[in-house]
Amino acid sequence: MIIPTIPTPDELLDKGFRRGKKAADLVRTSKIPRHLKSKRIEEQRVVTSCQVIxxxxxxxxxxxxxxESLPEFYQDYIDITVGIDKMKQSLGGLNWAYGIITQLEKDYASRIRKSPSEKASKLQKQVYGRIASVVNKIKKDLDFLDFAKASLRNMPTIDFEATTVVIAGFPNVGKSTLLRQITDAEPKVADYPFTTKGIQIGHLERNWKKIQIIDTPGLLDRPFLEMNDIELNAMVALEHLADTILFIIDSSETCGYPIESQYHLSKEIKRIFNIPMIYLFNKIDISINKNTDNDDGLLKKYFNEIDDYLLVSAYNGKGIDEIIAILEKVEKIKKE
Ligand SMILES: Nc1nc2c(ncn2[C@@H]2O[C@H](COP(=O)(O)OP(=O)(O)OP(=O)(O)O)[C@@H](O)[C@H]2O)c(=O)[nH]1
Ligand SMILES: [Mg+2]
Incomplete structure (x- = not known):
């Protein structure tokens, strides 16, 4: 998100007053009749300072x-990251300052013009004091916008036209490893949970079809209201962007979470979002359930309940071609 560089109150005032002084100096050296000069100097100083600020x-x-004119995904993203209300409040503060300074500029330019010459400099000092107080009052707003600028610097760039597949699942199950396998993206992979803190995007081009693949932070199986901001980022991507969800279950449980909880989360997500879901039972290379196709495989009970699933290893590449073949068939859902 493009927020311009935000000045501090002092920087804003310094620049305004410095430029006001320059403009006043120009009047001072001009050929205006003497008896008008002091008033013109101060008027110019005030008007220029106000204009610059x-x-x-x-x-x-x-x-x-x-x-409000941004796509809903960005609105939610901004809300989670910095808070939309606070953002609006700060912009409101700046708007307020703009209005007051416009008023001061008009009032004091006219007062200086109408006053006796010897009063001009006093009026100029008075209005500078008032301008400084207005600008200092929006210090918290400027501070907030500066914080927002830094926080939103890494806001992901979404292609809203592309078919979008969102990878979701518990922490540490291999979501980022999969994104690395199937796209050119290089998200960080590590053997501990919550490695991915934000949304990561990769692209896959197959048969002239552009597919956008989104890796999300890990989700725990807990109610919406208990989720932290990092988890909410994943939820927002699922809600607004996903045409299909690739739900990864770590079949080896080396992620540190039981398959049962992972499966429960998948059902919750299905219930909440009602988006087509493909199950990927990952880490099949080290899973104790290697022979899951046999009746005694521990995963068997899940296979009875779901239609679309694959046994894969994001790590050694097993099943990756099948995943890509499935992704080629994903259709974009029209979201209203
Ligand atoms: N043996 C094996 N290890 C895997 C496989 N996929 C991922 N891993 C390992 O699992 C760990 C976690 O992988 P990540 O890709 O970072 O997992 P993630 O789901 O993105 O994790 P978070 O971002 O923390 O939610 C890493 O040590 C990976 O090397 C797999 O198929 N087999
Ligand atoms: Mg990750």
Missing amino acids: KDRIKMILDRVPDI
């Missing part, structure tokens, strides 16, 4: 996109 504020207001 207002321009900077307006530039920020113009460049921050209107949040």
